[in-house]
Amino acid sequence: MTQVMTHEERTALRDSVRRLLADRCAEADVRRLMDTDTGHDAALWRALADLGVAGMLVGEAHGGSGLGPVELELVMEEIGAALSSAPMISTAIAAKLLDGDRARALAAGELIVAVAPLGAWDWTGQSAVRISNGRAQGVARFTPDGQIADLALLAGEDGVYAVERAAFTATPLPVFDRTRRLADLHIDGPVERICDGSRVAGALAVGLVALAGDQAGGARRVLDFTVEYARERRQFGRAIGSFQAIKHMAADLLLEAESATSAARHAAAQLAGDGADREVALALAGFACADAYVRCAKDGVQMHGGIAFTWEHPAHLYLRRARSGAQLFGDSRHWRERFIQALEARS
Amino acid sequence: MTQVMTHEERTALRDSVRRLLADRCAEADVRRLMDTDTGHDAALWRALADLGVAGMLVGEAHGGSGLGPVELELVMEEIGAALSSAPMISTAIAAKLLDGDRARALAAGELIVAVAPLGAWDWTGQSAVRISNGRAQGVARFTPDGQIADLALLAGEDGVYAVERAAFTATPLPVFDRTRRLADLHIDGPVERICDGSRVAGALAVGLVALAGDQAGGARRVLDFTVEYARERRQFGRAIGSFQAIKHMAADLLLEAESATSAARHAAAQLAGDGADREVALALAGFACADAYVRCAKDGVQMHGGIAFTWEHPAHLYLRRARSGAQLFGDSRHWRERFIQALEARS
Amino acid sequence: MTDEELKAEVTAWLAANWRGAPPRTERFGRDPRAEWLAKVRDAGWAAPRWPAQWYGRGLSDAQARIVENCFAEAGAPGTGQDRSNLWANTALAHASETFKPQIVPKLLAGEVGMCLLYSEPGAGSDLAAIRTRADRVEGGWRVTGQKVWTSGAHIADYGMLIARTDWSAPKHKGISFFFMPMRQKGVDVRPLRQITDESHFNEVFIDDAFIPEENLLGNLGGGWGVLQTALAYERSVMGDAARGARSGAKEAHGDAALLELAREAGKLSDPVVRQDVAQVIAWRMLNSLNTRRAKAELGQGTSSSIMSLGKLAMSRILHEEGRVRTELLGPESLLQGPDHPRAEDANFLSLNAYFTSIGGGTDQIQRNIIGERVLDLPREPEVDRDVAFSTVIAGR
């Protein structure tokens, strides 16, 4: 049973996450994590679990809050805005696939689960895992949070299989966006079939909505601090934001950022309500949010000028995150194709 | 033998055409012709023939000047800038296919020839003419200057066939760009094979270069009068060209217009010299000039504001011409594909 | 009154009165549904949020929407004018106590034709630079000047006019706002031929026309403020409306239409076309979602920055859809006229897109507004802002 929050409750949830991240996931924290091996802040993850965020999609029966995509998306906007590396997307997907004690551990923030979509769901096009007779062997590529996972889930059309830590090796990848870690999972060992394939599409849709929220939040944040800079920075005796070149870029980016937010929230609402436009809405979020974020981050760097060409300035961290999100779960080209397929199916 | 002009001679040729068109093909003349049935100014065409322009590509032996694509391109920049409907492109192509008396009549401006490319050359994808036993039957669609043609040439891979006026009916098409008239040729009658198919590619390449020159010239002209307006028109107590929104559009358009000129001239030079990069250069001109012209004309309207939303303002005439040129002989999509094919062949 | 009681009352009233009415064909001019509209007005449904004194019922927004829903279900027009009737809202807010009772009821019933007399050849983006003059005379004003981009002036009874009444004040401060009677000597309306070869607009030449005293809206010299509320109103309506093809039916199904055109053209399996078509439809959808979200947020009392983005978004959509339609048609797009409706649509759209990207404030002006009013970026220094207008024009 999915719980439905009132507007006020949602705002309160969002604010509590925002406050926590402002406190514990400031730019300095992000940079510190970028230089660590795992990129993971276990203390922050516990704090997020304490807020109920890790288990927000886990049913109340298993110690979660039983919330839905709408609340997830809202939280993800904050995660994205703060460039947090918290394993939220993986956790949200896993919440839709796990039951029992594992779900309970997930909700408590005690179990970190990496999800590897296989077969038709394999957005990397490079994963190859053979499952038979209760054993799996092969590699699942570019798996988010694989480097810190206690458990891996292999999600294919014919079922979902749990792989315990002992049965896989995670090779952390040298990622361009150090705020979103990926690993190749080399799997060789016993697996446990935990549910059939029918739950996969829904679970991955939750992941897509989570990513869309991350992108919408990131786009908005990079726009916000860029606009703030444009108000303050003076050249030629004027704030640079008074020049049309800058002002008009900002206006165009506002359209992008607002559109990303609309797309992400619409997809969340459609997924929550199992609306008729679900596939259309998901596919739309799949590219509109990615494209908007990349553009906001790209133009954000340009609008800052030289200062944003330095490592010390945060703008490029958003650009890196925007670029990584634009590949994760399929690129914009892929989702535009899915979008038009969904439109064709509808017409 | 192609004659090669010096830089000074070329400039003189260009200036003489420019003066003639300024005098006889001003905006009022263009609009007057737009409202006529044929769109043709016979007197102006005679004057152009007197300048040697109609026969510029016809060999000296047949009363022409024996010039090449470089000079043609230069003349076409003027034709395009003035929105002249003179049948220059058709005439230039025909000059590469005709010999003897017909070439002589062409050079004198006394014979107007429409060229219909068939088979693999049929850019319309809609022409269908069957030629056998000295007779042709069928339709050649969207044929430039067909409505005023004294002779039609069917240009296919297996040969070029001349069709006398009695053997075809030209149905003028209701064209969106009234400065470039097209007709469907309904052919039913005897034809004369005048040369084999090996000359067609070269002749159509000349047509492509001519069109590219038209586009480059048009792009430059619409940019020029737009910039002039931006210097004069005042709003908010300043010339609108002092605002970055307008100034920066103008700068971007200058890049477009200059690139179009470079592409057109490069294609002309490669075609004249039979250079190694001929196919690459032709394909590049095939889309770069069209795209640049459309963009200059489109943004030119926008930069003018309300005044260019009126029929009486010339900006939309350029936009119409840009749009028609962007279809003629294949659209930009087609030529980008040809371009990359040429690159592949080279690498 | 409870929601249920209200609903019952409206439903009953509609059942008793609504028998259908002729459709409205034009945005401007007298409304052919005037008889019905007068009935709606007299029953208090035309503007249910307004006070009873002004034909309303003083309903909350939520209850007014119940009325609107009942009317919508019945297919009956005429309610919700407190949100949608530019003329009536402007008059209610700013007309003089003498003029208001004369004009407001007629506006609610669509009994008078209206037009806008704002832009001038020399004052487009810079509307405050108008030079049409209104000079004080016995009993009112005498007006002389030229207005452009006027819709429906040839069938209008009144024009909402801005004219300069004080030449020694800075440009924004010497302007007044009037309801000018259009049917008089001195007002000459001529059609303006558009790039689409249609004539939906007029030029209006005004030569010593008369405006009675009571037709001044707001204060003398306070016209700029009145104008701003009227313009903001227009903009919020404009972003919402798709302005593409000629036919209203097509507009309603813009997405399906583009997909269908691609299918008809045999290009729906082309990967490049699929990407392009998807992108245009996506932008259209995003714009609708933005608008819907903006309205919802306004409903929740959150301030929304999205409303003003609609017009800018629509401008991109229309231009790009023009490009994609042209791409789909190929050579067919060279044609026009009734025998080639698909080409006609593509070409019309490609040109008419400027109606949105130029009309009612160019995209460039729109970006200024968004940058300054929504994002709080500083204005550009304006050289002529604080100077007496007579000095500004003398300096040219």
Next chain:
Amino acid sequence: MTDEELKAEVTAWLAANWRGAPPRTERFGRDPRAEWLAKVRDAGWAAPRWPAQWYGRGLSDAQARIVENCFAEAGAPGTGQDRSNLWANTALAHASETFKPQIVPKLLAGEVGMCLLYSEPGAGSDLAAIRTRADRVEGGWRVTGQKVWTSGAHIADYGMLIARTDWSAPKHKGISFFFMPMRQKGVDVRPLRQITDESHFNEVFIDDAFIPEENLLGNLGGGWGVLQTALAYERSVMGDAARGARSGAKEAHGDAALLELAREAGKLSDPVVRQDVAQVIAWRMLNSLNTRRAKAELGQGTSSSIMSLGKLAMSRILHEEGRVRTELLGPESLLQGPDHPRAEDANFLSLNAYFTSIGGGTDQIQRNIIGERVLDLPREPEVDRDVAFSTVIAGR
């Protein structure tokens, strides 16, 4: 001397002297080929257009190109510095009669390392707003301030510095131009970490450093003019140079490389990819054609507006190529580092494109320049242009 005689002389000289030299690795710092360069200089080939008094031969441009061609055929560097050596050209044109003979020969031989000290944290696009001060002292000036975006400062002997010498003059008129000795106490060079995680630039902190009297270039307070010639020079060089991949070899074959990448990625048969790849290659080719045409037109004495477009064009090319490379690689573009060279290239290019779109004047500034200097569009009103700089900064 006839062309043939000249060619014979150069060829003979090269045959007698050229034995190869170590390649140049860095644009800045001392040149490892200094010994050879000194020989070229002394033979009069380094700057053959210059007068004999300054190591040149007073050749026409046409003849100088003959010299350049001979050197190019032999693969020998060092000639054509009258076109390509920023430092030497600036010094020749503006250095004092005392300093010029000291520095010019060394610059021609690459014996001194040089760097640029222009930008400051508060003066990027608005370079005339610099606050680094040079105060008059016995025998020269004392300088204090901070400079950024300096290449090669850590290995430089001199920096071309702009500093404010008159605070009561308007911003452009109180600036002077110096060759500042870098190897002294008071000059502190720190590396600047770029978004690409490289450090090709420095910050330079200047605290009471000394510049001798004779190291002033141009007039006191005339530094803005000297700077303009130096900048125009830099810009014309910059548009020409592709600044994409790290490897020089790759840059030379930019077109083929992108096509090859598409083939490697197995996407060369994808119609969408083909359009995208074609467009990037086309832009690159158009930029080369533009540059070539500009040079030809300059040769014919026609004024050319194209030269200044190169940098703007390159900026678009690089950003779009970054996008297309990313599109081609898909998930692989998530990676970086030496084990993933293709991803490294795509990501590096996507970030380093800002070096062109921001560095040396942002695209926005570049569009201003093109609009104003090439298209003759009016400048924006500049609020601080004619005000004493001390007043400008007091007002902030």
